[in-house]
Amino acid sequence: MSDLPQTNQTDTSDEPGREAHLDYVQDVRDAVWDRDTRWLARLLARLHPADAADLLEQLSGDDFAACVDLLGGQLPTSIIIELRDEYREEAVEVLPDDAVAAVLGELDSDDVTTILEDLEETRRERILDELAPEDRASLEQGFAYEEETAGRLMQREYFAAPEFWTVGHTIDHAREHADDLPAEFFEVYVIDPAHKLKGQVPLATLLRTPRDINLSDIMEEVESDIRVEMDQEEAAYQFQKYSLASAPVTDDNGRLIGMLTVDDVVDVIQEENTEDLLALSGVNAADGSDTVLDSVKSRAPWLAVNLVTAFIASAIIAIFEGVLDQVVQLAILMPVVAALGGNAGSQGLAVAVRAIAEREMEGDAGRRAILRETLTGLANGVIFAIGVGIIAFAWFRSPELSLTISVAMFATFIWAGFSGIVVPLTLKRAGADPAVASSVFVLTLTDIMAFFSFLGLATLILV
Amino acid sequence: MSDLPQTNQTDTSDEPGREAHLDYVQDVRDAVWDRDTRWLARLLARLHPADAADLLEQLSGDDFAACVDLLGGQLPTSIIIELRDEYREEAVEVLPDDAVAAVLGELDSDDVTTILEDLEETRRERILDELAPEDRASLEQGFAYEEETAGRLMQREYFAAPEFWTVGHTIDHAREHADDLPAEFFEVYVIDPAHKLKGQVPLATLLRTPRDINLSDIMEEVESDIRVEMDQEEAAYQFQKYSLASAPVTDDNGRLIGMLTVDDVVDVIQEENTEDLLALSGVNAADGSDTVLDSVKSRAPWLAVNLVTAFIASAIIAIFEGVLDQVVQLAILMPVVAALGGNAGSQGLAVAVRAIAEREMEGDAGRRAILRETLTGLANGVIFAIGVGIIAFAWFRSPELSLTISVAMFATFIWAGFSGIVVPLTLKRAGADPAVASSVFVLTLTDIMAFFSFLGLATLILV
Numbered sequence: 001m002s003d004l005p006q007t008n009q010t011d012t013s014d015e016p017g018r019e020a021h022l023d024y025v026q027d028v029r030d031a032v033w034d035r036d037t038r039w040l041a042r043l044l045a046r047l048h049p050a051d052a053a054d055l056l057e058q059l060s061g062d063d064f065a066a067c068v069d070l071l072g073g074q075l076p077t078s079i080i081i082e083l084r085d086e087y088r089e090e091a092v093e094v095l096p097d098d099a100v101a102a103v104l105g106e107l108d109s110d111d112v113t114t115i116l117e118d119l120e121e122t123r124r125e126r127i128l129d130e131l132a133p134e135d136r137a138s139l140e141q142g143f144a145y146e147e148e149t150a151g152r153l154m155q156r157e158y159f160a161a162p163e164f165w166t167v168g169h170t171i172d173h174a175r176e177h178a179d180d181l182p183a184e185f186f187e188v189y190v191i192d193p194a195h196k197l198k199g200q201v202p203l204a205t206l207l208r209t210p211r212d213i214n215l216s217d218i219m220e221e222v223e224s225d226i227r228v229e230m231d232q233e234e235a236a237y238q239f240q241k242y243s244l245a246s247a248p249v250t251d252d253n254g255r256l257i258g259m260l261t262v263d264d265v266v267d268v269i270q271e272e273n274t275e276d277l278l279a280l281s282g283v284n285a286a287d288g289s290d291t292v293l294d295s296v297k298s299r300a301p302w303l304a305v306n307l308v309t310a311f312i313a314s315a316i317i318a319i320f321e322g323v324l325d326q327v328v329q330l331a332i333l334m335p336v337v338a339a340l341g342g343n344a345g346s347q348g349l350a351v352a353v354r355a356i357a358e359r360e361m362e363g364d365a366g367r368r369a370i371l372r373e374t375l376t377g378l379a380n381g382v383i384f385a386i387g388v389g390i391i392a393f394a395w396f397r398s399p400e401l402s403l404t405i406s407v408a409m410f411a412t413f414i415w416a417g418f419s420g421i422v423v424p425l426t427l428k429r430a431g432a433d434p435a436v437a438s439s440v441f442v443l444t445l446t447d448i449m450a451f452f453s454f455l456g457l458a459t460l461i462l463v
Numbered sequence: 464m465s466d467l468p469q470t471n472q473t474d475t476s477d478e479p480g481r482e483a484h485l486d487y488v489q490d491v492r493d494a495v496w497d498r499d500t501r502w503l504a505r506l507l508a509r510l511h512p513a514d515a516a517d518l519l520e521q522l523s524g525d526d527f528a529a530c531v532d533l534l535g536g537q538l539p540t541s542i543i544i545e546l547r548d549e550y551r552e553e554a555v556e557v558l559p560d561d562a563v564a565a566v567l568g569e570l571d572s573d574d575v576t577t578i579l580e581d582l583e584e585t586r587r588e589r590i591l592d593e594l595a596p597e598d599r600a601s602l603e604q605g606f607a608y609e610e611e612t613a614g615r616l617m618q619r620e621y622f623a624a625p626e627f628w629t630v631g632h633t634i635d636h637a638r639e640h641a642d643d644l645p646a647e648f649f650e651v652y653v654i655d656p657a658h659k660l661k662g663q664v665p666l667a668t669l670l671r672t673p674r675d676i677n678l679s680d681i682m683e684e685v686e687s688d689i690r691v692e693m694d695q696e697e698a699a700y701q702f703q704k705y706s707l708a709s710a711p712v713t714d715d716n717g718r719l720i721g722m723l724t725v726d727d728v729v730d731v732i733q734e735e736n737t738e739d740l741l742a743l744s745g746v747n748a749a750d751g752s753d754t755v756l757d758s759v760k761s762r763a764p765w766l767a768v769n770l771v772t773a774f775i776a777s778a779i780i781a782i783f784e785g786v787l788d789q790v791v792q793l794a795i796l797m798p799v800v801a802a803l804g805g806n807a808g809s810q811g812l813a814v815a816v817r818a819i820a821e822r823e824m825e826g827d828a829g830r831r832a833i834l835r836e837t838l839t840g841l842a843n844g845v846i847f848a849i850g851v852g853i854i855a856f857a858w859f860r861s862p863e864l865s866l867t868i869s870v871a872m873f874a875t876f877i878w879a880g881f882s883g884i885v886v887p888l889t890l891k892r893a894g895a896d897p898a899v900a901s902s903v904f905v906l907t908l909t910d911i912m913a914f915f916s917f918l919g920l921a922t923l924i925l926v
Contacts, residue, residue, distance in 0.1 A: 178671035203666035208641035243726035263706035273736040281813030295839040310799040331794035336773040350744030376758040
């Protein structure tokens with residue numbers, strides 16, 4: 001999203017500092033309430049677009065809509081594209097069609113795709129209809145690729161040159177066609193006459209090489225291999241692996257068709273991380289601007305699943321109604337076994353989900369991890385079986401009860417360690433996202449083990 | 464870590480594909496077992512350093528050590544620096560002093576700091592002593608800054624030029640001093656005679672500008688403001704906010720002293736995300752190569768805390784021993800209230816921790832979030848109070864028991880929603896990491912509420 005041309009601003013004297021931005025919020029709010037468009041526009045113009053976007057996001061929902069409505073086409077494109085998804089969607093909704101069309105004309109193709117994605121289909125058609133056919137075709141191209149693929153994420157602007165060009169010719173060409181180049185790029189891609197990608201020349205290399213050297217003599221091999229239809233997560237993985245700032249995107253025939261830049265990839269990495277973290281806690285999606293209804297929608301489904309599994313655990317307890325009726329201490333201690341076992345399972349699960357996401361679980365590593373997690377469960381099982389046993393004995397002075405809870409604790413820990421790794425690995429192998437359903441499975445499995453072993457043993461030992 | 468010069472390899476005919484790397488593992492293993500150093504070196508040389516590092520990480524611990532030992536100084540620096548932390552530490556441990564010293568000489572300063580951090584202090588001193596005093600001083604400089612600061616992360620190599628230089632002069636200078644420039648950079652930093660940072664010129668801008676234009680006419684304001692002593696997390700936040708590929712690092716007087724590149728920042732982002740995800744599940748740290756002992760050490764402390772909180776919950780149950788003794792169904796249903804309440808609390812907590820990490824909780828947003836989470840708890844509370852009540856009635860045919868569990872469920876949900884957001888916000892305000900201890904607090908609070916409300920109401924209604 002950083003592909004916007006920067007204004008050349010050398011006088012920074014009235015650039016407010018980081019803390020001052022907060023005072024600005026009140027100024028902006030006042031400007032909105034007074035419907036003072038000029039003041040509002042001037043306030044926003046003083047800030048970096050990213051800071052201005054931050055500031056607008058601090059406004060209440062109503063003030064934000066009023067502000068966008070007030071500015072209309074005067075709301076700078078550079079700010080719109082820096083807004084967080086839900087604010088950007090809101091802004092695009094409030095803006096008139098011609099303002100949106102104007103915005104589209106100013107942006108690089110990856111940002112155009114982002115804005116078009118925000119629009120309702122009928123409105124998208126209407127806005128695209130207003131444009132010249134060739135502009136329309138080029139704007140719609142990003143939509144040819146599936147969501148969450150490299151093709152959707154990439155921009156179609158890049159700087160490519162044939163192998164036989166010299167450094168000098170390449171620089172001269174860039175100067176003559178300055179306006180056709182993307183605002184930001186870090187490499188020159190070297191292509192053959194069929195537009196096949198042959199290599200790349202980092203700008204730093206171009207800069208330090210004498211004018212008469214051919215690009216073919218200084219080009220590097222492109223180590224990444226990012227195809228248009230590739231999942232964006234895979235592309236992000238290659239950026240991390242090869243420490244890239246940008247990378248070419250090719251079609252199946254190896255022809256260059258676009259460029260990915262690291263700022264978009266960083267957003268993908270953050271999204272994936274957020275998804276994993278939320279999924280592990282049973283939340284489908286979340287955002288700072290979610291309404292109560294959004295929150296309920298994203299959480300109730302997993303609570304409903306948990307409702308079922310909780311009653312399954314209850315059914316296990318019900319089997320042992322007899323022993324519970326005789327020994328009330330079992331009801332008091334029962335949640336300890338379940339809580340500790342569940343905690344141990346969640347720990348292993350978090351480690352496993354993380355390791356799978358970072359591709360540390362491939363090949364033999366998976367088998368080693370199962371062994372390690374089970375042994376960790378065994379070791380922690382010994383420690384906490386003893387600990388729980390001692391506390392239970394100090395409390396109830398019953399060696400049988402202590403023995404019962406110790407053995408149950410031990411069994412539950414081993415089981416928790418084993419299921420904490422096997423459940424996500426199995427889901428992964430089945431092609432599911434290991435972060436999504438693992439938590440419910442693992443906690444249900446440990447609950448069942450906890451109640452079954454504790455109450456079952458109690459039936460054998462105490463009655 | 465990508466600052467290594469790349470070899471100029473245009474013939475890719477014997478570059479193996481992604482899948483072929485897995486077959487390579489066996490070849491490398493054979494080479495290690497046969498102690499065939501030449502074959503081993505050739506196998507590794509054929510791969511991109513990042514792929515070679517991946518491959519070595521697939522070996523068992525013993526084979527990996529044997530491989531490093533075998534290669535010694537022949538193990539390419541570029542591979543060492545691509546290894547994951549724990550493997551790199553292991554490699555540096557196995558390598559002889561002179562090989563490590565040679566490695567240091569080849570690296571950019573940020574990578575030097577990484578390697579020096581891995582060494583035990585006595586060995587570090589010994590290796591540094593072998594070097595010429597001026598090299599030593601420069602290598603040690605990275606250590607002047609605290610861990611996890613921008614100073615530690617940055618490299619001291621960058622390309623700076625005075626304002627009055629023309630584009631042409633800058634390019635000529637780069638050609639003449641090609642060897643002094645960092646391997647990779649994306650901007651020329653413009654400085655005044657006191658070495659104060661005045662602006663920056665992206666290489667893409669430099670490339671498209673005629674030779675006779677002054678840098679001062681094309682330079683942009685540096686929007687980021689990264690100081691040496693700044694926390695690396697804050698630096699990473701600025702990279703994301705301003706969509707940077709690299710950024711200058713200054714001291715308190717605004718003088719340029721180093722450069723951060725996005726690949727290092729991406730690693731920081733991943734680390735922070737991993738920490739949050741693991742901390743939420745009560746794991747201090749984890750790695751694919753952890754031993755059972757490492758795992759136990761990183762998990763037992765939080766299990767010990769949970770042991771205490773679980774017995775606190777038990778103590779709450781023990782208060783109601785009388786009613787439990789009379790109505791065994793309470794023992795059967797009790798875990799349902801605790802499980803669902805705990806789940807609702809974890810959901811809110813995950814959303815809150817994420818929002819805090821992404822700085823969406825500043826100012827009014829925090830208050831709004833508390834209201835939203837409490838209302839979400841209320842809404843889900845109504846839904847699941849009814850659901851649980853119906854299932855309990857279908858099972859036990861007791862309207863009083865159904866009413867008891869419904870009301871307890873409702874109270875627990877509201878409480879879970881409230882504590883799921885207030886606990887992390889409070890920890891954050893107290894300067895603690897909201898991800899670390901929140902989970903234990905929230906689950907303990909919901910357990911206490913669940914047991915207290917369910918059994919307390921049962922005492923009032925059922926007895």
